[in-house]
Amino acid sequence: MKKFTYRTVTSDYASDWRVLRLEGARDFPLGFLVTLEEMAAADIARCGDILKGGHIRGVYDVEKLVGFCGYRPQQLEQTKHRGEIGPFFVTQKYHGSPAAMVMMTGVIGEAREDGLEQLELFVDTENSRAIAFYERFGFERIATHRDGVRIAGNSRDDFFYTLRL
Numbered sequence: 546m547k548k549f550t551y552r553t554v555t556s557d558y559a560s561d562w563r564v565l566r567l568e569g570a571r572d573f574p575l576g577f578l579v580t581l582e583e584m585a586a587a588d589i590a591r592c593g594d595i596l597k598g599g600h601i602r603g604v605y606d607v608e609k610l611v612g613f614c615g616y617r618p619q620q621l622e623q624t625k626h627r628g629e630i631g632p633f634f635v636t637q638k639y640h641g642s643p644a645a646m647v648m649m650t651g652v653i654g655e656a657r658e659d660g661l662e663q664l665e666l667f668v669d670t671e672n673s674r675a676i677a678f679y680e681r682f683g684f685e686r687i688a689t690h691r692d693g694v695r696i697a698g699n700s701r702d703d704f705f706y707t708l709r710l
C-alpha cells in the first residue's frame with residue numbers, strides 16, 4: 546500500500562488525466578455525467594485549464610496517475626460545512642488494489658482538515674461495485690434521485706449518499 550499516494554492533480558498531468566477520463570467515460574459510463582464525446586472534445590490544453598481550478602485529486606502508483614476524484618467544498622456561508630466528491634475513478638488494472646482506498650482516505654482526510662462536516666456524492670443505482678465501496682467507508686444512502694441522468698436518452702436513477710465527518 547505504501548507505494549500509493551494521494552495529492553492534487555496539477556496541470557503537469559493534463560495528458561495523463563485526459564487519458565484516464567477517456568478510459569472512464571468509455572468503459573464505465575455509469576460512473577460519469579460527461580459523455581465520451583464531451584470528454585474527447587476537451588483537448589490537453591482544456592484539461593490543463595480544468596486542473597488549474599484545483600478541484601481534482603489523484604492517486605499515484607509512485608509517479609503514475611492511476612485514479613482521480615473531484616473534490617468540491619461548498620463556498621457559501623450557509624453550506625460551507627458540506628463538500629461534494631465525484632467523479633471517482635480508478636483505472637481498471639488497479640481495481641481491487643489499495644488505490645481507491647488510498648484516494649478515498651485522502652479526500653476524507655482533506656475534507657476534515659478543511660473543516661467540512663459532510664461529504665456528499667451521487668452514484669447510479671446499478672453501480673453495485675461503487676456502492677459497496679462507498680458503504681465500506683460509512684457513506685449512508687439518503688435518497689433516490691429519480692431521472693438524474695439520461696444515458697443515450699435512457700433515464701437513470703442515482704442514489705444520494707452522505708458521510709458525516
Ligand SMILES: CC(C)(COP(=O)(O)OP(=O)(O)OC[C@H]1O[C@@H](n2cnc3c(N)ncnc32)[C@H](O)[C@@H]1OP(=O)(O)O)[C@@H](O)C(=O)NCCC(=O)NCCS
Nearest residue numbers: 573576633634635640641642645668673674675677678681
Ligand atoms: C468505484 C471504484 C473506484 C472502486 O474501486 P475498487 O478498487 O474497484 O474497489 P474495491 O475492490 O476496493 O471494492 C469494491 C467492492 O465491491 C465489491 N464488488 C466487486 N465487484 C462487484 C460487483 N460486480 N458487484 C457488486 N460488488 C462488487 C468488492 O468485493 C468490494 O466490496 P467489499 O468492500 O465489501 O469487499 C472502481 O471500481 C472504479 O473506478 N469504478 C469505475 C468508475 C465508477 O463507477 N466510479 C464511481 C462513480 S460514482
